[in-house]
Structures are given as C-alpha cells and as structure tokens.
Amino acid sequence: MKIAVDAMGGDYAPKVVVDGAIQAKKAYGVDIILVGQKDAIERELVRYKKDSSGIEILDALEVIKMNESAATSVRKKRHSSIVLGIDLLKQKKADGFISAGNTGAVVCAATLSLGLLPGIERPGISILVPTLQGVGFIIDVGANIDAKPIHLLQYAIMADSYLRNILNIDNPRIGLLNIGEEESKGTDFLKQTYQLLENADFNFIGNAEAKDMFSGKCDAVVCDGFVGNISLKVMESAIEVIIGFLRREFKRSFLAKLGLLFIRPSLMRFKKSLDYSEYGGAPLLGIDGVVIIGHGRSDAKAIKNAIRVAKQEVELKVNEKIVDRVRQLKTKYEENK
Amino acid sequence: MKIAVDAMGGDYAPKVVVDGAIQAKKAYGVDIILVGQKDAIERELVRYKKDSSGIEILDALEVIKMNESAATSVRKKRHSSIVLGIDLLKQKKADGFISAGNTGAVVCAATLSLGLLPGIERPGISILVPTLQGVGFIIDVGANIDAKPIHLLQYAIMADSYLRNILNIDNPRIGLLNIGEEESKGTDFLKQTYQLLENADFNFIGNAEAKDMFSGKCDAVVCDGFVGNISLKVMESAIEVIIGFLRREFKRSFLAKLGLLFIRPSLMRFKKSLDYSEYGGAPLLGIDGVVIIGHGRSDAKAIKNAIRVAKQEVELKVNEKIVDRVRQLKTKYEENK
Incomplete structure (x- = not known):
C-alpha cells in the first residue's frame, strides 16, 4: 500500500510531516510518497539516512498557502503539493492522500479531480470528538458551508456506514444539530432536513442540541459545514477562555491557583483530544x-x-461500504414508494 | 417607575420571581407588577407581609409553557402572563417587562404588540459574556434564526449604540462572526453582510472567528440567531464536558483529582458568568x-x-439613542450617496 502525503501542509511542514511519515512507515509498513519541494524534503530526510527506504519524493514546485482562496489556488497552482498529491490518487499511483494544508483547497482539488461517490452530491469533513460516554462523530465541520437538506441526508448515510464499519457500532444513533429538541424547531432548512432524515432507514433519533455533540446522546451529529465549523472552534477556544478566566480567579483563592497547576496537563490533554489530528485527522x-x-x-x-x-x-x-449503503437505502426507498 | 415581571416564567417560578422582585423593589426603589396566576403569587407573597407594598398583581389565567410553539401560544393564550405583561407596556402602564419564560413567545408577543423601532426590521437578543479582556457583547443569540444581511447591519448599529451609551465604550469595535478572518470567507449571506458593515459608519473591524466571541478582540460580535444560539450553548456545555473529561482523567492522576476539587468553585463561577441572567438578563x-x-x-x-x-x-x-443613531447613520449614508 502506498500513501501520498502533502509534505508542505501544516504549520510545521515539512519537518513534522517527514518525521510522521518515517514513523508511520515503520509502524504500519506502508510505502510513502512525500509530495512537495524536493530540496526542502531532502534536507529533512537526511536525518533518517538508513530509514528512508520505502519513501519516495514527488517534486512539487508550488505551495498553496493556508489563507489562499481554495478554488483560485487549485486552478492556478497546477504544480502544488495538494494538486499533485490528489493526481496520484487519480492515476492510481497512491491509495490514499493526507494533507494538513489549506482545507478548502484539498476539498476543492479532491472534488474536481476524483469526483464523488455515486449517490453523494457534496463531500463532508467528519471528525471524532471526545464525549462524556466515549467518542462522537460530527459531519460536516467545514467542507460544505452552503448545504442543502439532501446533503445532510447523505452525510447521515455516510455517518451510519462509517460508524457501523469502522467503529463497529450497531445501529448508530444519528441526531440533527438544532436549537431545540422539538421537531418544529429551527430554520426551514432544518425542518426539511428533519423530514428527510425521519423517513430514511437508519436510526435517526431526532434533533440534537449543541450539548449533544459532546454528551454521548447520539453516536453521530449531522450539521451544515458552517455551523459545524463554528461549533468546533467555540469548543476549542473554550479551554483557553476557561484557563484565562481561572487565572483571574487566582486573586480570590490560592487553592484555585494550586488547582489549576494540578489540572492543567489534563486540560491540555482534553484540548488535544478535540484537535482532530489526535484521532488521525478528519476523513473527507x-x-x-x-x-x-x-x-x-x-x-x-x-x-x-x-x-x-x-x-x-x-x-x-x-x-x-458507503456506496453499498447508499444503494441499499435507495432500493428500500423506491420499494416503499 | 414601574416594571412588569412575568411571575410564571422560568424553571423556579413563581417563587424565585417573587423573591427577586421584592429584592429589586428594596434595592432600586422601583414599583413592580407581578403578572401571573394570582393565587400562586399570593402564596409566595405571604412570606413578605410587611414588604409587599409597591408590589401589584395582575392576574393572568394562562401560562405559556417552555416548549410551546411561540406564534401559536401567543395567538391562542391571550390571558397568559407573557401576553398580558407586554400589554402593560403597550398601554403605558409599565415602563419595562421581564420574562424568564418561553423566549420565542416573548419575542413574538413583543414584536406583534409593541412593534419595532423606526429603521429596525427584526429584534435581536443581546447578551454580555465574559472575555479574556473583560466583557463582550453578542447579538443575536436566538430571536431571528432566518436573518438577512440588513438585519445584521441593524444589529451592529444597535450594538454600537448600546456599547457607547450603556457601557461607555468609545468607538466600540464590531466584528462579524465567520469561519475565517479573510473578507472572502463564508457563505454568500456573510459576504453580503460584510459589504454592508464595511460601508457603514461605525468601527467595523472585519470578520471575527469563534474564539473572538471570548477573546476580547472585538467589543461586539454580530451573527444570525441560529449560529449565535448554537455557539452560546456549545460554550455553556463546554464546562460540563470538561468536568466530565477531568473526572475520567482522575484515574491517571491523584493531583488532577485534587486540582479539580480546588478549581471547581471557580469553574462554576465561570459557568454562571456565561448564564446571561448573571448580567441581568438579555435585552431584546x-x-x-x-x-x-x-x-x-x-x-x-x-x-x-x-x-x-x-x-x-x-x-x-x-x-x-438607538433611534438617534439609526437616523444619524442613515443621514450620513444618504449624504455620501
């Protein structure tokens, strides 16, 4: 198996990408193609002289930066690590592609070049988050910020398939993120989505509230990419806000000061567990x-x-398995009509 | 001055409402009209025999429950404490109205019966939240879940006026909640809103990210009521998630266990400070x-x-002052055209 990795993606590239690739090659026995600026990659690889067998480099002259417009950069930078990495998948020269670079550009390049699975109209970024019961699954956290109800139905189907097949959860409970539990709550968009999910043949448990993204009440929460992205970022920033607030509280109490000292490592671990990189990145x-x-x-x-x-x-x-599940549900749906 | 209070609103009504009203009457010298089921209110007032001068009761036979549909309940329950309380404002028999009851019903009854200020097309619920720098202002957190760009412009104007006049902040910095800082980020709705805010004559500092609701980078963040409501609820639930997570961490570390014990009161204070009741409720x-x-x-x-x-x-x-500010900005806008 060969996995292509965007060597230029992320704040600490290419160093940490090269390090991670070498570690993965050893641990999982996969071959790696590092896609990026050859000189920069080689400078990092020097540190691993003996270990770098099974690591190829595909030279990519251009880099798409974090704040570049997704569509424009993908169109213009044909020799970027993201575009060339996705091309490797298209040409069947790699089995998977990983990038910690510009998310919008990855979504855009992947959609344009590889296309979508039959029955799916928009890709969705899915993440695993810690909940009070274990882990929860959220889709979409930012691929599709102008979602239609049918896209959320497709996200739910993909969530159902992913949870069954990868996380071995029987009959996963799927909730729709909304501002209240009652069916009548929310925008017209959400009311229409509710109807679609209710009539589909998976375990839809109704509206989920913001707290249910982390409560364990559902196995998966579906939402549009804008709200999903904002929610995730609010949760991430909560830790910093709380630590900042606790610092101000110190004036009141020496014990609180001591307390923060003790729990700070745990708080940081929690923050890290929100960081989807901890779970191995977010499948698109x-x-x-x-x-x-x-x-x-x-x-x-x-x-x-x-x-x-x-x-x-x-x-x-x-x-x-996603395609099978889409087909299966479609057949049931048509039989019922 | 006379303030009408919905005696039936909130999880612990009418007891805590009567208690709070008596305390406010003493502390601020205002007269109070308690609106609600007379018998229930009188049972609570008995405890304050000598203190209940300056407290009137307006008997309201009906109660709108927390989970009732806003529009339907306001239309059907003409004798509810919310509808009658708002009526007191309309008839100039009270100067203000407070309810901890069904938010949707309060927004609906107030809009229908009292109408909107000139130049304002939708009401917005505004809250003060703790930030790393002091307090921040967020509008809207749930009155208007199908907002148009022009509504967010009006929210920004109201925020500007409120911060200048009530919180004495010079030239308050106003941000637009979005998934990134660049002007090109977000939905078409947000791009249109950005244009409107940029061309208005207040201190618009551009897009704010989720973390900026609590970072102190802006004095006010404007957003549509759906996203504002979800964000607030994610932040509220963060505390519980974090405490739950820390409990699991205890197995790793006795110090962490001790630490949580020490900081728990501070965490609870933080949670309370998010509760907008701490700041005296959320102005509609x-x-x-x-x-x-x-x-x-x-x-x-x-x-x-x-x-x-x-x-x-x-x-x-x-x-x-809001009306003055709207008029002032409108004049400037027309002069510039």
Whole structure:
C-alpha cells in the first residue's frame, strides 16, 4: 500500500510531516510518497539516512498557502503539493492522500479531480470528538458551508456506514444539530432536513442540541459545514477562555491557583483530544478516493495517525461500504414508494 | 417607575420571581407588577407581609409553557402572563417587562404588540459574556434564526449604540462572526453582510472567528440567531464536558483529582458568568419598549438583576439613542450617496 502525503501542509511542514511519515512507515509498513519541494524534503530526510527506504519524493514546485482562496489556488497552482498529491490518487499511483494544508483547497482539488461517490452530491469533513460516554462523530465541520437538506441526508448515510464499519457500532444513533429538541424547531432548512432524515432507514433519533455533540446522546451529529465549523472552534477556544478566566480567579483563592497547576496537563490533554489530528485527522467522506485532512497545527504524531487512518480506510473499503449503503437505502426507498 | 415581571416564567417560578422582585423593589426603589396566576403569587407573597407594598398583581389565567410553539401560544393564550405583561407596556402602564419564560413567545408577543423601532426590521437578543479582556457583547443569540444581511447591519448599529451609551465604550469595535478572518470567507449571506458593515459608519473591524466571541478582540460580535444560539450553548456545555473529561482523567492522576476539587468553585463561577441572567438578563433590542429576557434557570438574583437592567435601560433612554443613531447613520449614508 502506498500513501501520498502533502509534505508542505501544516504549520510545521515539512519537518513534522517527514518525521510522521518515517514513523508511520515503520509502524504500519506502508510505502510513502512525500509530495512537495524536493530540496526542502531532502534536507529533512537526511536525518533518517538508513530509514528512508520505502519513501519516495514527488517534486512539487508550488505551495498553496493556508489563507489562499481554495478554488483560485487549485486552478492556478497546477504544480502544488495538494494538486499533485490528489493526481496520484487519480492515476492510481497512491491509495490514499493526507494533507494538513489549506482545507478548502484539498476539498476543492479532491472534488474536481476524483469526483464523488455515486449517490453523494457534496463531500463532508467528519471528525471524532471526545464525549462524556466515549467518542462522537460530527459531519460536516467545514467542507460544505452552503448545504442543502439532501446533503445532510447523505452525510447521515455516510455517518451510519462509517460508524457501523469502522467503529463497529450497531445501529448508530444519528441526531440533527438544532436549537431545540422539538421537531418544529429551527430554520426551514432544518425542518426539511428533519423530514428527510425521519423517513430514511437508519436510526435517526431526532434533533440534537449543541450539548449533544459532546454528551454521548447520539453516536453521530449531522450539521451544515458552517455551523459545524463554528461549533468546533467555540469548543476549542473554550479551554483557553476557561484557563484565562481561572487565572483571574487566582486573586480570590490560592487553592484555585494550586488547582489549576494540578489540572492543567489534563486540560491540555482534553484540548488535544478535540484537535482532530489526535484521532488521525478528519476523513473527507463522499470523495471517490481516500483523503484525510489534518489540522494545521499537526505534529509528527498527528501525521502518523492520519496515515494509519488512511491505511484503515483503504483496508476496510470504507468507500465501497458507503456506496453499498447508499444503494441499499435507495432500493428500500423506491420499494416503499 | 414601574416594571412588569412575568411571575410564571422560568424553571423556579413563581417563587424565585417573587423573591427577586421584592429584592429589586428594596434595592432600586422601583414599583413592580407581578403578572401571573394570582393565587400562586399570593402564596409566595405571604412570606413578605410587611414588604409587599409597591408590589401589584395582575392576574393572568394562562401560562405559556417552555416548549410551546411561540406564534401559536401567543395567538391562542391571550390571558397568559407573557401576553398580558407586554400589554402593560403597550398601554403605558409599565415602563419595562421581564420574562424568564418561553423566549420565542416573548419575542413574538413583543414584536406583534409593541412593534419595532423606526429603521429596525427584526429584534435581536443581546447578551454580555465574559472575555479574556473583560466583557463582550453578542447579538443575536436566538430571536431571528432566518436573518438577512440588513438585519445584521441593524444589529451592529444597535450594538454600537448600546456599547457607547450603556457601557461607555468609545468607538466600540464590531466584528462579524465567520469561519475565517479573510473578507472572502463564508457563505454568500456573510459576504453580503460584510459589504454592508464595511460601508457603514461605525468601527467595523472585519470578520471575527469563534474564539473572538471570548477573546476580547472585538467589543461586539454580530451573527444570525441560529449560529449565535448554537455557539452560546456549545460554550455553556463546554464546562460540563470538561468536568466530565477531568473526572475520567482522575484515574491517571491523584493531583488532577485534587486540582479539580480546588478549581471547581471557580469553574462554576465561570459557568454562571456565561448564564446571561448573571448580567441581568438579555435585552431584546429593536423592540419599541424595554423587554428583558431571563434564562430559564434564573434564580432570585437573576430576576433582581434583570429588573436593574430594565430600570437602567429606561433611565438611559436606550431606545431613543438607538433611534438617534439609526437616523444619524442613515443621514450620513444618504449624504455620501
């Protein structure tokens, strides 16, 4: 198996990407193609003289920066690590692609070049988050910020398939993110989505509130990419706000000061567990190919984990299973009509 | 001055509402009209025999429950405490109205009965939240879940006026909640809103990210009511998620266990400071009248604080100042055309 990795993606590239790739190669026995500026990659690889067998380099002259417009950069920078990395999938020269670079550009390049799975109209970024019961699955956290109800139905189907096949959850409970539990709540968009989900043949448990993204009440929460992205970022910033607030509280109490000292490592671990890189990146589901998005702040471990998840997705044939499930539900739906 | 209070609103009504009203009457010298089921109110008032001068009761036979549909309940329950309380404002028998009851019903009754300020097309619920620098202002957190760009412009104008006149902030910095800082980010709705805010004559500092709701980078963040509501609820639930996560961490570390014990009171204080009742409820801005929304979990102190804020809004003529500011900006806008 060969996994292509965007060596230029993320805040600490190419160093941590090279480190993570070497670690993954050893741990999981996969071959790696590092896509990026050859000189820069080679300078990092020098540190691993003996270990760099099974690591190829594909020279990419251009780099798409974090704040560049997705569509424009993908169109103009044909020799960027993101565009060339996705091309490797298209040409069947790699089985999966990982990038911690510009998320919009990865989504755009993957959609344009690889296309979507049959029955899926928009890709969705899915993440695993810690909940009070274990882990929860959220889709979409930022691929599709102008979603239609049918896209959320497709996200739900992909969530259902992913949870059954990868996380081995029987009959996963799927909720729709809304501002209240009652069916009548929310925008027209959400009311229409509710109807679609209710009539579909999976375990839809109704509206989920913001707290249910982390409560464990559902196994998966579906939402449009804008709200999903904002929610995730509010949760991420909560830790900093709370630590900042606790610092001000110190004037009141020495015990509180001591307390923060003791729990700070745990708080940081929680924050890290929100960082989807910890779970090995965020699968971009719906694409006809295995594409994993890493967080911009990915470290070597995050890159290594993302490679593990890509390998798993290939081995467990996630995409085939999504397509099967879409077909199965479609047949049932047509029989019922 | 006379403030009408929905005695039936909130999880602990009418007890805590009566307690809060009595406390506010003493502390701020305002007269109170308790609107609600007379028998139930009198049972609570008995405890304050000597203190209940200056407290009137307006008997309301019906109660709108928390989960009832806003529009339907306001139309059908003409004798509910919310509808009758708003009527007191309309008839100029009270100067302000406070309810910790069904938020949707309060927004609906106030809009229909009192109408909107000139130049304002939708009301917005505004809250103060703790930030790393002090306090921040967010509008809208749930009145208007199908907002148009022009509504967000009007929210920004109301925020600007409120921050100048009530919080004495010079030239308040106003940000637009979005998924990235660049002007090109977000939905078409947000791009249009950005244009409107950029061309208006207040201190618009561009897009704000989720973390900036709490970072102190802006004095006010404007957003549509759906996203604002979800963000607030994610932040509220963060505390519980974090405490839950820390509990699991205890197995790793005795110090962490001890640490949580020490900081738990501080965490709870932080959680309370998010509860907008702490700041005296959430002003429903844009309505031609002073209406304050309390949190469903309001205690007596929250009710008392809400009465203080209502008194302040009346005294400082918040609505007149909003109208002045709208007129001023409109004149400038037309001069520039």
